[in-house]
Structure formats: structure tokens, C-alpha cells
Amino acid sequence: MIVRALVRAPLLLVGVSVLVFTTAEALPGDAAQARAAGRATAEQLAGLRTETGLDEAAWQRYLGWAWGLLRGDAGVSLLSGRPVAELIGQRLPATAVLAAAALAVTVPVMLLLAWSAGTGSAFGRCVAAVVTATAAVPQVVVAAALTALLSGVLGWLPPVSLLPAGGALPAPEVLALPTASLALPAAAYGAMLLRGVVADALTRPHVRDAWLRGLSRRRIAVRYVGPLLLAPAVRILSVVAGGLVAATAVVETMFGYAGLGELLVGAVANRDTPVVQATAMLAAAVALGGLLVADLLAALTDPRRAPS
Template sequence: MSWSLFLLRRLAALVPTLAALSVLVFGATELLPGDAVGAVAGPDATEAERAAVRERLGLDDDPVTRYLRWAGGAVRGDLGTAYTGGRAVHELIASRLPHSLLLAGLALAVTVPLSIALGLWAGSRAGRRADRAVSTGVLLVAGLPEFVTATALWWLLAGELGLLPRVSLVPLGGSPLDTPEILVLPALTLAATGVAVGTRLVRSASAEAVASPWIEAARLRGVGGARLAVRHVLPGALAPATQAFGLITGALVGGAIVVETVYGYPGIGLELQQAVAHRDIPLVQGIALVLCAATLATVLLADLAARALDPRRGSLR
């Protein structure tokens, strides 16, 4: 398959996938507990005031009409207006998403090299003691809920040792980079899960590559140790590992919801948690849709990178 056809087919698959996800997002917000009208009108509003709010928000329309109105606006870049504060949803997302992307980027910068190093080391020693030790360790970390990992790191690094701030507060009107120490705990928490999952995937791909005929041929030529792992095992494992890292990247942004809430970090995850708490449906829908689109874009880029790195193809054509 040519490079252009491969790209077109992937892009064509994204559109119906995102459309299906938008339906799921809209349907899920319809099931949120609570009353959006009550959240906007206030607890002391009269029935007449509640009716006026319901009409203004368009909640009297049937779900299909409301979905089509919302989806049509999203296609034009209009995600609606948040119930709380009255700001445009896209403006709120634009103000918080860079903070989460920065956090995910830092976590990924730790996740990728560590996952490759540990996975390659374990996969090259499949079945040995080193492989069992690494596999057991990452399995334990991967099995821990993120809030448990976050709490443990907070207790150790911020509580007992006092090395880092207890809360990741950004100065008013500033950037997280103004106080970079607030990024350490949330980034480490995200990276812990990312490294655990990434290591298992790289280890699996590396073990499969080690069992291939060309690795045996390299060994017969006297190649061994780090040279064998880096020059012969890694290229065969890199393509599937790249696709795995694409999924991990999307999971890092999604996982920030828990981590940002624990540390009070002002990213898109904390904004989503607060929007759900206040029954701010347009904001919940907008954030969820943007996260879905970002994840799909990440997976697409990972597929393209994996195709480029696949040694069986040699080069893109």
C-alpha cells in the first residue's frame, strides 16, 4: 500500500470514529446525575425562573435535536457556552489544555526512554531472573490505581521528605513553568503508570524479536550484549512499541483527570472534574470531545511513525 493511500485510509477512518464518539459523549452527559437547570438557576429559583432557564438553554428540545445542534456547532469550532461563568467552552479549554499537555509531555519524556530501556533489557533476557523481576515490578505498578500512586508519592516526597510542594498551584496569571517544582509530583505519577505499561509492551515486542531468525543469525556472527539489543532487537521492536506509546500518550492526557484532581493542578482534568460536579454539560461535552479528538490524532501519528520505523518496509513509499 502506498504512503498516500495509507494516510487517506487512516484519515477516512477518523471521521466516523470521532462521530461515533461524539454520540457516546452526548449520551453519557445525558445520564449525568443532577439537574442542570437547578445548577444554573440556583436552589431558590421559582418554577417560572426554572422554565425560563430551561427554554434559554434549549433543554426543552428532544435529544436528537440537541445533539445535532451541538455537533453542528462543534464542526464549526463552537462548543457552546459554559453554564458556570458564561465563558465560551473553547476559550476555557484553550486556557487549560496547554497545562495538561505540558504535564503529559514531561511524563512522556520520562516514560519513553525508561520503557524502552527496561523493556529491551527484560525482553532480551526472556524467561530469566532479570525478566521476571522487571515483569513483576511493572505489573504491580500498573495494577495500582493512579490515585494510590499519587497518594503514595505525595506522602513520601511532599509529606515525609518535604522535597516538593504539597499542592501544584500555578501563580495567578502565570504558567506552570514559573514554578517548575509543582510539575514534578503529577508528572512522576503519570510517568509511573506509563513506564509500567510501556515496559510490558516493549518487553513483549522485544522478546518476539529476539526469537526471530535474524537475531539468531546476528548471534552466530558474534554479536551480543548491548550491541545486539540496540542494533538488532530494538529496530524490530520499535514499530509496535511506537503504536503502544501512541495509546499511552492518549492515556496520559486522560489519566491527568485523576492526577490533577489529587494535586490541584489547573489542567483540563481538574476543569472536567469541576464541570461534572457543577453539572456544566456544555463544558463536560466540549472537554470530552477534545480529549477524544486528541487521542485519535495521537494514535494516527503513532501509526504513521510505526509505518516509517517498520524495518520490513525500509522506507516510506
């Protein structure tokens, strides 16, 4: 099991890299046209494509890009000429703070909702319906609704999340709306996936015996149900974490928060494929890394699985 997990992770990463590269290549237009802004002749466009390597075959550009990633070189921006790693490094701390805040809210809310929805009681069924409905709401709708309520109606929070100069950490009121906009849909989605695992764990004989012996709900959750949820919860959280990194593209753009998501949106608009590819690969690596950790935890904690 452990060997399979260690082999599968890099193979999945290679597959994701092909998908990311192909998707970025499928964007209409290219960086040469975006840089020229309609003011270049055909000869000048051809020169720009040669200068940026866009005239090479797609497979050559993929191999060059993949080899660069293996060496820690994400290439240079086709628009600014600056190293992609430098551009990402400037925006990464802001997104890391936002993602960490969102995860800190997502994890306890997700576990609480999953536990409530998985009990099978009347209240649990109501929670399950609310969780399913919330998970289906687009991120932009959640962000707009929270902004209208907390900023427009109540006036508690600023409608935009401009970061202070000098790279200082954002103030709590700046983080509040983006964090809530990321965390609420993510917690609902994670709870929707985890509630089945909770329901299954509650039907295990030793868990039912604990209920019959009158043990407290907290003790049953921590001692008997928690170990059964560890690996699935980590696996789900890894997917949720990768989704959070991707969802910052919407949230950061809506709130003017200068992070990786805003960088990705600008790169897509300008067809700056090296920036698009590197940012997407970062989100994919977060998700795949979490899945690898979950697989290893499953192999180490589940007695029914013998490590190979």
C-alpha cells in the first residue's frame, strides 16, 4: 500500500502537468497577441513568437517546461520577462495567510456539520439538506451575498480587501470576507463527502456498544469514531485545500486581494501561459500532497491493510 501510494503520487503529478499544459495551450490567442495589443504587423507578431518560444511545437514546449519544473525553474513571464518563481513568491505569502485562515475555519465547521449530518436523526437530515444546498451554490454567489449582508447592510466589514504596503500581514477585518467566502462552501462540500463515512462509522459494532454503555458523545467521537475518520478526513481535506487555492482566483479578484488568485486571473487574461501553468501546478501539488499523506495514514492506521 505504501509503495503504491509513493509510486502513484508522481505519476498523477505527471498526468496533471499534461492536463494543465494542454488546458493552458487551449486558451484562445497567445501572449504575443496580448503584448502587441493589436498594434503589431504579422512580421512583428512572428518575431515576438520566436522571441518567446511560441513558434516551437507544443510537445517541445511541454518537455522544456516540465524539465524546467524538475530543476526548480518555472520559466519567465511572456509579458514582463520576469521569472515566474519571483512573481509567485511575491503573491504566495498573502494567499498562504488567506488559505490558512480559511482552513482554520473550514476544518472545525466541516467536522461539526459532517457529524451532525451523519447521525441520521431528524436534525441530522435537516443539516444534510442544508449542507448539500450550500455546497451547490457557486463561490461567487456566496461572496456576493456575504458582501451585501456584512458590508452593505450591516456595515461591519470593508467591501474590498486591499493589503497594506510593505508586505505586512492583512488586518483581521481585511481577511474576514475573503475567508468566509472560501470557508463556507468548502466546509459544506467537505461535510457532504464526509457524512457518509461518519454514518458508516456510527454503525460499527464497537461504536454502537459504546452508545449502549452510555458513554458521552464527546468520548465516543474522540476515542471510537475519530480514528476511523482520520484517513478519509485527511483525504477530503487535501481535495478541499487544493480547491481553496483554486477558488482564491474568484475571491481575490472580487475583493481586490493581491494574491496568487488575482495573479492567475491576470495571467489568463493576458495568455501568460508560464504563469498560468505554474500557479495551477502549485494548487495541484497541494491537493496531491495531501492525498499522499492520506494514503500513508490509511496504510499505517487501518489494521485491515498490510503495508507492502
